[in-house]
Amino acid sequence: MLDIVLVGIMYGLTLSSIALGLSLIFGVMKILNIAHGEFYMMGAFALLITMELTGLNFWLALIPAAIIVGLLAIIFEAGLHPFYGKEPLYGLILTLGYSFFLRDAAYSFSRTTMLLPVGAGFYSIPTPLPGGFNFYGMVLPYYRFAILAIICMLYAGLWFLVKKTKYGMHIRAATQNAELLSSDGVNVKQVNRLTFCIGAALAAVAGALMGPVTTVYSDMGHEMILLAFIAVIVGGLGNIRGCLIASVVLSEIYVFLSLYLEPYWSETILGLISMVVLLITARRR
Amino acid sequence: MPRKTHSYLLLLAPIVVLLVILPVLPHFYVFLFCTAYIFGMFALSLDFLMGYGGMPNFGQAVFFGLGAYVVTMAQIWWHVPPILSVIFPYAFVIPLSFALARVSVRGGGIYFALITIIWGDITYRTFFYEWTLGGSDGLRGATTFPLREYYIIILIATVVCYVLIRKIADSQFGMVLRAIRENETRMRFVGCKVENYRMSAFVISSCFATFAGSLYPGLYGGARPELLHWALSTLAVTMVIVGGLGSLVGALIGGFIITFLIEWSTSYLPMGGGYTIAGLILVATLLFMPKGIYPTIKRIWRS
Amino acid sequence: MKDNIILKTIDLSKNFGSLAALDNVNLEFEYGKITSIIGLNGAGKTTLFNVVTGALKATKGKVIFEGNEITDYPPHKIVKLGISRVFQITNIFPELSVYENVLTSFQVSRGLKLSSLFSKLKEMEGVTKILEVLDLLDKKDLLANQLSYGEQRRLEAAIALATNPKLLLMDEPTGGMTPLESAQTMDFVKKIRDTLGLTIVFIEHDMDVVMRNSEHVVVMDKGRIICGGTPQEVSCDGKVREIYLGVTE
Numbered sequence: 001m002l003d004i005v006l007v008g009i010m011y012g013l014t015l016s017s018i019a020l021g022l023s024l025i026f027g028v029m030k031i032l033n034i035a036h037g038e039f040y041m042m043g044a045f046a047l048l049i050t051m052e053l054t055g056l057n058f059w060l061a062l063i064p065a066a067i068i069v070g071l072l073a074i075i076f077e078a079g080l081h082p083f084y085g086k087e088p089l090y091g092l093i094l095t096l097g098y099s100f101f102l103r104d105a106a107y108s109f110s111r112t113t114m115l116l117p118v119g120a121g122f123y124s125i126p127t128p129l130p131g132g133f134n135f136y137g138m139v140l141p142y143y144r145f146a147i148l149a150i151i152c153m154l155y156a157g158l159w160f161l162v163k164k165t166k167y168g169m170h171i172r173a174a175t176q177n178a179e180l181l182s183s184d185g186v187n188v189k190q191v192n193r194l195t196f197c198i199g200a201a202l203a204a205v206a207g208a209l210m211g212p213v214t215t216v217y218s219d220m221g222h223e224m225i226l227l228a229f230i231a232v233i234v235g236g237l238g239n240i241r242g243c244l245i246a247s248v249v250l251s252e253i254y255v256f257l258s259l260y261l262e263p264y265w266s267e268t269i270l271g272l273i274s275m276v277v278l279l280i281t282a283r284r285r
Numbered sequence: 286m287p288r289k290t291h292s293y294l295l296l297l298a299p300i301v302v303l304l305v306i307l308p309v310l311p312h313f314y315v316f317l318f319c320t321a322y323i324f325g326m327f328a329l330s331l332d333f334l335m336g337y338g339g340m341p342n343f344g345q346a347v348f349f350g351l352g353a354y355v356v357t358m359a360q361i362w363w364h365v366p367p368i369l370s371v372i373f374p375y376a377f378v379i380p381l382s383f384a385l386a387r388v389s390v391r392g393g394g395i396y397f398a399l400i401t402i403i404w405g406d407i408t409y410r411t412f413f414y415e416w417t418l419g420g421s422d423g424l425r426g427a428t429t430f431p432l433r434e435y436y437i438i439i440l441i442a443t444v445v446c447y448v449l450i451r452k453i454a455d456s457q458f459g460m461v462l463r464a465i466r467e468n469e470t471r472m473r474f475v476g477c478k479v480e481n482y483r484m485s486a487f488v489i490s491s492c493f494a495t496f497a498g499s500l501y502p503g504l505y506g507g508a509r510p511e512l513l514h515w516a517l518s519t520l521a522v523t524m525v526i527v528g529g530l531g532s533l534v535g536a537l538i539g540g541f542i543i544t545f546l547i548e549w550s551t552s553y554l555p556m557g558g559g560y561t562i563a564g565l566i567l568v569a570t571l572l573f574m575p576k577g578i579y580p581t582i583k584r585i586w587r588s
Numbered sequence: 589m590k591d592n593i594i595l596k597t598i599d600l601s602k603n604f605g606s607l608a609a610l611d612n613v614n615l616e617f618e619y620g621k622i623t624s625i626i627g628l629n630g631a632g633k634t635t636l637f638n639v640v641t642g643a644l645k646a647t648k649g650k651v652i653f654e655g656n657e658i659t660d661y662p663p664h665k666i667v668k669l670g671i672s673r674v675f676q677i678t679n680i681f682p683e684l685s686v687y688e689n690v691l692t693s694f695q696v697s698r699g700l701k702l703s704s705l706f707s708k709l710k711e712m713e714g715v716t717k718i719l720e721v722l723d724l725l726d727k728k729d730l731l732a733n734q735l736s737y738g739e740q741r742r743l744e745a746a747i748a749l750a751t752n753p754k755l756l757l758m759d760e761p762t763g764g765m766t767p768l769e770s771a772q773t774m775d776f777v778k779k780i781r782d783t784l785g786l787t788i789v790f791i792e793h794d795m796d797v798v799m800r801n802s803e804h805v806v807v808m809d810k811g812r813i814i815c816g817g818t819p820q821e822v823s824c825d826g827k828v829r830e831i832y833l834g835v836t837e
Contacts, residue, residue, distance in 0.1 A: 279388070
């Protein structure tokens with residue numbers, strides 16, 4: 001039982017890495033980034049490529065992976081500029097376009113590239129930390145704890161950033177009233193760019209970390225994005241704590257459901273629960 | 286010249302062209318054109334819903350796919366002659382879309398979009414996993430029509446579809462929808478039951494999507510679960526945006542462009558590639574031609 | 589029940605948490621009169637409008653319109669009964685034409701039939717008349733966002749009038765206007781009342797406008813009614829002078 005709960009928490013935190021970035025981006029820039037799952041996926045691929053090209057070990061390769069994706073995110077963020085403050089639909093659709101492009105390009109890349117060892121688009125990474133705790137006959141893999149630990153460290157860093165630094169204050173202010181902030185002389189453009197990149201980097205690290213667990217493939221982010229949306233909306237757009245809680249709860253529910261039911265039913269029931277929760281949240285706001 | 290006559294004349298010219306080239310087109314292209322018409326009509330239904338109703342329905346493919354599925358089922362399970370089989374989908378789709386509208390429209394905005402994705406996803410997986418419904422291979426065995434004759438049928442269907450949607454969009458009902466889009470709060474204060482209008486627009490657009498889907502089996506011989514997937518809805522959204530949101534004609538143009546693009550790219554690019562190009566076109570359109578192709582051309586033509 | 593009272597509130601209260609935005613408000617408005625509601629910011633004037641029109645739910649008390657209790661009715665129902673509102677911030681349909689702005693309101697408040705799915709936009713006499721009264725007829729084909737500020741305010745009023753109201757609530761009709769524009773606006777207000785036979789209640793801050801154009805004045809402060817009467821009576825009232833002029837007697 002415990003390992004199931006652990007898996008749930010692990011998936012929950014991973015999901016929240018995507019959802020948090022999404023929530024932050026929405027809170028600050030009022031744009032729902034459909035392509036966010038692709039940053040997760042790109043993190044995993046960036047990790048693979050880094051390891052392949054530089055021979056760095058897994059842990060060290062995480063850093064360049066995050067940085068690469070964070071830098072690439074700047075380009076995507078630039079494309080969003082014309083849509084700030086306009087009807088949110090257009091920004092959403094632009095990110096949809098990004099998502100199409102990134103996913104399909106990654107698919108083509110993963111099927112044809114010479115850069116990585118030949119695979120049918122799925123790349124497995126041997127677990128960086130083999131073995132596990134022996135707990136009443138169950139094996140709790142060390143690596144999963146490592147994932148939890150790293151993500152918690154990242155969140156600690158994020159918390160520090162948001163609560164204690166000037167930039168963090170700007171983010172919190174922008175979530176409330178971006179216009180006022182810019183008239184105060186703060187460079188809102190920079191805040192936006194930084195927010196977007198941090199959100200992307202966060203997702204990228206999560207993707208890289210999950211690489212060994214789920215294997216690396218072009219759709220890996222896409223599969224999580226729907227659940228991430230739900231977590232963001234249910235937790236409250238721009239509300240970090242709510243987002244975190246919602247992510248973990250939703251993931252736990254999913255993990256438990258999939259324990260007892262076949263995939264079709266566990267996904268469908270999760271979907272129905274999500275719909276009900278969304279409707280209730282919509283009523284209240 | 287009054288606007289109505291002008292736009293109908295504009296419609297007539299391409300129709301004539303499309304008819305005239307039929308004898309000359311190679312088989313493969315006739316097929317491609319037919320596919321483009323069908324997806325164009327699908328995009329049209331979504332353009333009405335998004336452009337006039339202001340509701341981005343990512344589950345619109347459900348109605349399209351159901352159109353194809355029920356027509357196929359009617360033919361292979363209940364032995365209904367093909368001509369009659371196209372009527373069957375509405376018996377399922379209309380109550381379903383009423384129910385879905387009731388559930389989805391309340392939320393508005395983001396909630397609406399998300400809820401549509403969810404039930405779209407549920408429907409897709411239901412058909413994908415359920416073998417009695419054809420499973421991942423879908424259903425086969427519907428009657429396909431002789432291609433060049435079917436081309437004419439589909440072309441006429443497209444024209445009829447467009448004219449109907451245009452009439453509704455230009456009607457008082459359409460005006461109310463536009464007003465709701467502009468200023469929902471004010472409409473409430475003017476006595477408008479906004480939800481009712483939105484639900485009506487939803488059901489109407491779902492019927493048109495079903496109409497488009499019902500023509501699919503006659504071309505492809507059956508239905509597949511991919512037709513229900515929200516990826517198809519997002520493709521339709523792309524067609525709408527590229528052509529020009531709210532312009533109606535733009536949806537047809539967008540339908541053509543994207544269909545041709547995907548076909549070209551799957552033939553000439555190594556792996557997949559269709560969505561890569563679609564994504565690039567979408568991004569390019571939004572950044573450089575945000576109003577879409579048709580409105581931009583209209584503006585250039587006027588000045 | 590008096591025959592000449594069109595709208596009445598009984599002990600109407602609205603709380604936001606511990607803040608009493610409306611505190612046992614008892615008011616009566618007579619048919620055909622032009623009444624103004626004045627008070628400092630936060631006095632509860634707009635909240636009063638919001639509760640009466642159904643935008644907010646009352647915490648306590650009743651709203652009676654033409655003898656019927658309408659206290660918890662939704663906005664669209666209240667509109668159908670005959671109360672219409674002109675907003676403080678211009679609340680029009682920017683991309684529709686002036687004519688369509690009014691036509692939409694006109695038709696929707698009367699309810700569209702199924703046939704409207706295919707029927708074209710018609711020339712409607714009622715719409716033309718309203719545009720005429722508000723001097724917008726020559727601009728009827730312009731887009732609403734092409735109008736000047738003053739014209740948009742008039743369009744704002746036209747939209748409200750198109751619902752065929754018996755009672756018109758106006759929220760700061762002369763907000764942001766010069767004295768000349770204000771006078772012109774109030775002329776329109778009187779014209780509306782005279783030609784269409786409405787009762788009008790408006791919220792105002794401009795004392796000149798209030799004194800010159802109201803037949804009855806209601807003063808609010810901190811959610812309560814301080815006093816009511818003709819402009820003369822109210823301007824001499826001690827409490828009112830204290831609030832507005834800081835004069836203590």
